[in-house]
Amino acid sequence: MMYLIIGAGPAGLTFANRLLDKGINDFRIIEMESSAGGLCRSEDVDGTPLDIGGGHFIDVRRPKVNEFLFRFLGKDEMAEYDRVTKIRTNAGRIDYPYEANIWQLPIDDEVEHLKSIASAGCNTGAKEPENFRDWIVWKLGRKIAEDYMFPYNEKIFSVDLDTLGTYWMNKLPDVSFEDTLRSCLMKKPYGTLPGHAKFYYPRKYGSGELWLRMAERIKDYIDYNTKAEDINIESKSVNGGSYKADIIINTAPWTIFDKISGVSDEFNRAVRELRHSSIVVKYLPDTEDGKVNWEYVPDPSVDYHRILYRNTFAKGSKGSWAEINLKRYEAKEGDVAFISGYAYPLNTVGKPENISLILKEAREHDVYGLGRWGEWEHYNSDLVVELAMELAEKIA
Ligand SMILES: Cc1cc2nc3c(=O)[nH]c(=O)nc-3n(C[C@H](O)[C@H](O)[C@H](O)COP(=O)(O)OP(=O)(O)OC[C@H]3O[C@@H](n4cnc5c(N)ncnc54)[C@H](O)[C@@H]3O)c2cc1C
Known part of the structure; x- marks a missing residue:
C-alpha cells in the first residue's frame, strides 16, 4: 500500500481523512484497540458519558481545525463554555x-x-x-x-x-x-487568560463521539485489534512484513514496539531513553452543584491531581471524574476506573535531542512520527489535528 498509519487516535484519523479528501484511498490504519479515538475515547457510565483518558475539551482557538472537526460533529452539536477552573490550595x-x-x-x-x-x-x-x-x-x-x-x-x-x-x-x-x-x-487578577479559556464539548455525547464519527467515514480502511508489534524502518514494514508501505505514519509511542529494526544503534538508544506516565480516570458518584468545570489538587494526601465536575459541561450528567497517576492509585472493590498506559510523554532532560534524532532518521526512510506519541510532546488534540492536516498537505 502507499500509506500505513499506525494508530486510530486523533492524529491517525485526521491524516487518513485528509488522504480521502484528496481522493487517495491506497492506505490502511492499524489500531490495537477495538475502537477509535485513542486518549479521547468516552464510555457511558451511570447513563452519561465519561472521557476515559481524562476530561477532553476542544479549544476554540484554531478556526481551520474547528471547521474540519465540525464536518463530523456539527457546531450545533457542540456547546461552547467559558472555562471556570480552580486550584484547591491549603488556604482554600x-x-x-x-x-x-x-x-x-x-x-x-x-x-x-x-x-x-x-x-x-x-x-x-x-x-x-x-x-x-x-x-x-x-x-x-x-x-x-x-x-x-x-x-x-x-x-x-x-x-x-x-x-x-x-x-x-x-x-x-x-x-x-x-x-x-x-x-x-x-483585588484583581493580572496577566493573560490561560489556554482553553473557552472550549467546546459535545452537547449530547462524550468527547469520544467526534472521533468515532471520523472513524466511521474510513471504517473500511481500519484494522482494529491489530497491534504493531515490530517495525522495520528501512523496509517500511510492520509485524514481520504483514504490512508494508511506501510511507508509514507512526502515531504510536516509539517505546511500545517490541523491536525496531533497520535503524542505527543511536536510534534505539534514543527510544530507550523516552519516558511516559500513566493515568487512571476514576468515576466518583457525588455530583458537585456549582459552576467549576474542574479543579487542580496539589495536596499530596489526596490521590487525584485533577477532578472534573461533569454536570458543568455534560448536561444532565451525574458524578465527577478524578485523574490519578497510576503509581498513586490504590484500586478498591467496586471502583469504576479506566487506565491509560500512555497518558503523558515526559519532558525529561535530553528528550528534545532524542526525539529529534528519532524523527530525522525515520523521515529519511519516509517514516513519519506524528501526534502526541509520534512526536513525544504534550500536544492537545486540536494541535494534533492541525499537524496531521499539515503533514497530509505536505506529503500526500
Ligand atoms: C489527562 C489528559 C487530558 C487531556 N485533555 C485534553 C483536552 O482537554 N483537550 C485536548 O484537546 N487534548 C487533551 N489531551 C490530549 C489528547 O489526549 C491528545 O492530544 C490526543 O489524544 C493525541 O492524539 P494522538 O492520535 O496523537 O494520540 P492518542 O490519542 O494516544 O492515539 C494513539 C492511538 O494509537 C494506538 N496505538 C498505540 N500503540 C499502537 C500499536 N503498537 N499498534 C497499533 N495501534 C497503537 C492507540 O490505541 C491510540 O488509539 C489530554 C490528554 C490527557 C492524558
Whole structure:
C-alpha cells in the first residue's frame, strides 16, 4: 500500500481523512484497540458519558481545525463554555492560574507569597539554574514552588522532578513582584487568560463521539485489534512484513514496539531513553452543584491531581471524574476506573535531542512520527489535528 498509519487516535484519523479528501484511498490504519479515538475515547457510565483518558475539551482557538472537526460533529452539536477552573490550595480554593490569583488567598498567605516573589531569582537577576526544582524556585519563588508546583507535578508525573528538563516550562510567565503587588492591592487578577479559556464539548455525547464519527467515514480502511508489534524502518514494514508501505505514519509511542529494526544503534538508544506516565480516570458518584468545570489538587494526601465536575459541561450528567497517576492509585472493590498506559510523554532532560534524532532518521526512510506519541510532546488534540492536516498537505 502507499500509506500505513499506525494508530486510530486523533492524529491517525485526521491524516487518513485528509488522504480521502484528496481522493487517495491506497492506505490502511492499524489500531490495537477495538475502537477509535485513542486518549479521547468516552464510555457511558451511570447513563452519561465519561472521557476515559481524562476530561477532553476542544479549544476554540484554531478556526481551520474547528471547521474540519465540525464536518463530523456539527457546531450545533457542540456547546461552547467559558472555562471556570480552580486550584484547591491549603488556604482554600483560588482561580487558575495560581500566579495571577494570589490576591484571593488569606492576607497572611498573600504576604508570604509577595515576600517569596520579591526574592525569586528571575526578579533579583540571579543566574538561571538548569535543574528543574531550582529553576521553578528561580522563576516563581519558593512559596508557589513548594505549595503548588512541586506537589502538583509530583502527583501528575510521579517521577523525581530533577529528571525533567526546564525547556518545556519556558511558557510560564515571569511573576513580577510589582504586578503581583498591584493585583493584591486591587483585588484583581493580572496577566493573560490561560489556554482553553473557552472550549467546546459535545452537547449530547462524550468527547469520544467526534472521533468515532471520523472513524466511521474510513471504517473500511481500519484494522482494529491489530497491534504493531515490530517495525522495520528501512523496509517500511510492520509485524514481520504483514504490512508494508511506501510511507508509514507512526502515531504510536516509539517505546511500545517490541523491536525496531533497520535503524542505527543511536536510534534505539534514543527510544530507550523516552519516558511516559500513566493515568487512571476514576468515576466518583457525588455530583458537585456549582459552576467549576474542574479543579487542580496539589495536596499530596489526596490521590487525584485533577477532578472534573461533569454536570458543568455534560448536561444532565451525574458524578465527577478524578485523574490519578497510576503509581498513586490504590484500586478498591467496586471502583469504576479506566487506565491509560500512555497518558503523558515526559519532558525529561535530553528528550528534545532524542526525539529529534528519532524523527530525522525515520523521515529519511519516509517514516513519519506524528501526534502526541509520534512526536513525544504534550500536544492537545486540536494541535494534533492541525499537524496531521499539515503533514497530509505536505506529503500526500
Ligand atoms: C489527562 C489528559 C487530558 C487531556 N485533555 C485534553 C483536552 O482537554 N483537550 C485536548 O484537546 N487534548 C487533551 N489531551 C490530549 C489528547 O489526549 C491528545 O492530544 C490526543 O489524544 C493525541 O492524539 P494522538 O492520535 O496523537 O494520540 P492518542 O490519542 O494516544 O492515539 C494513539 C492511538 O494509537 C494506538 N496505538 C498505540 N500503540 C499502537 C500499536 N503498537 N499498534 C497499533 N495501534 C497503537 C492507540 O490505541 C491510540 O488509539 C489530554 C490528554 C490527557 C492524558
